[in-house]
Amino acid sequence: MSSIRERMKEKKRIVVKIGSSSLMHDNTGKLNLLKIEKLVRILVDIKNSGKDVILVSSGAIAVGRNAIGLHDRPDDLSVKQACAAIGQAKLMMVYQKIFSEYNSLAAQVLLTKTIVLNPVSRQNAENTFRELSKLGAIPVVNENDTISTSEIEQVQTFGDNDRLSAVVASITDADLLILLSDIDGMYTDDPRTNPDARFIHYVETIDDSLIQMGKATSGSSVGTGGMASKIAAAMIAANSGADMVITNANNVENIVGILNGEDIGTLFLNHRNKDFDLKELI
Ligand SMILES: Nc1ncnc2c1ncn2[C@@H]1O[C@H](COP(=O)(O)OP(=O)(O)O)[C@@H](O)[C@H]1O
Numbered sequence: 189m190s191s192i193r194e195r196m197k198e199k200k201r202i203v204v205k206i207g208s209s210s211l212m213h214d215n216t217g218k219l220n221l222l223k224i225e226k227l228v229r230i231l232v233d234i235k236n237s238g239k240d241v242i243l244v245s246s247g248a249i250a251v252g253r254n255a256i257g258l259h260d261r262p263d264d265l266s267v268k269q270a271c272a273a274i275g276q277a278k279l280m281m282v283y284q285k286i287f288s289e290y291n292s293l294a295a296q297v298l299l300t301k302t303i304v305l306n307p308v309s310r311q312n313a314e315n316t317f318r319e320l321s322k323l324g325a326i327p328v329v330n331e332n333d334t335i336s337t338s339e340i341e342q343v344q345t346f347g348d349n350d351r352l353s354a355v356v357a358s359i360t361d362a363d364l365l366i367l368l369s370d371i372d373g374m375y376t377d378d379p380r381t382n383p384d385a386r387f388i389h390y391v392e393t394i395d396d397s398l399i400q401m402g403k404a405t406s407g408s409s410v411g412t413g414g415m416a417s418k419i420a421a422a423m424i425a426a427n428s429g430a431d432m433v434i435t436n437a438n439n440v441e442n443i444v445g446i447l448n449g450e451d452i453g454t455l456f457l458n459h460r461n462k463d464f465d466l467k468e469l470i
């Protein structure tokens with residue numbers, strides 16, 4: 189076990205993000221309940237061990253699409269937003285049920301970019317997260333997709349939950365962000381299109397050559413942002429003082445391995461920057 193990975197054992201506040209593709213069965217588009225159940229059990233156990241944990245869960249639009257029998261990804265904004273409204277409620281119902289089976293409280297927090305950019309509403313959000321932590325609840329965060337859109341200037345969108353999860357790590361002062369994806373971690377190129385792509389275990393510095401390697405291509409019909417948005421998230425996390433690990437959601441036990449210091453996924457090392465202004469990277 190490397191000394192860099194040893195420091196994972198000391199992490200106190202962990203943000204875990206799961207993407208839409210990882211929550212669903214790819215052949216049916218329905219929720220993978222076994223995976224969600226395992227994820228929740230692990231999160232509650234981390235909380236029980238005395239650490240703080242926050243879940244950022246995508247899936248509102250995908251679950252809503254499935255509920256109304258919409259096979260293709262909607263292009264129309266109002267359809268997307270209606271799907272999100274239906275899907276977010278259904279998703280929370282599932283989370284509530286499973287969290288309560290482990291005697292734990294799930295708390296829904298829906299954010300928009302505007303909330304984070306406005307100092308007063310951002311302070312409110314920070315206070316809420318702090319209070320939830322004191323109460324022993326586990327926040328389940330998503331973007332407020334029914335109202336945030338790039339087309340409405342007053343309510344700008346994060347667009348993908350990788351960036352959102354890094355923003356959550358930043359405003360909650362988390363020391364670790366784990367992105368559960370449909371891939372083992374970052375490669376030198378998208379391995380779905382380039383068989384010669386090599387796995388990257390550690391990233392010390394996010395430079396231009398690394399940014400070029402992370403393509404915006406998504407591995408599924410429900411994912412958003414590809415590796416490019418995960419690198420954008422890593423930049424926010426690193427500046428905020430949080431290490432970030434990308435790992436495969438096929439095995440949610442990877443979370444436990446990462447916290448035990450095992451060499452799993454791609455680790456982006458943090459470089460806390462006290463002059464960092466979140467506004468510049470979102
Ligand atoms: N350099 C790269 N390394 C690994 N994956 C990459 C890279 N560039 C693009 N990708 C793509 O990014 C996808 C993961 O992003 P995305 O589909 O948005 O997943 P998620 O829903 O898990 O966030 C991978 O399945 C892969 O096809």
Ligand SMILES: N[C@@H](CCC(=O)OP(=O)(O)O)C(=O)O
Pocket residue numbers: 206207208209245246247248249250272330331333347348349350410411412413
């Ligand atoms: N907020 C949207 C998901 C946006 C997103 O980034 O999705 P993903 O690439 O699956 O993490 C939803 O809940 O449907």
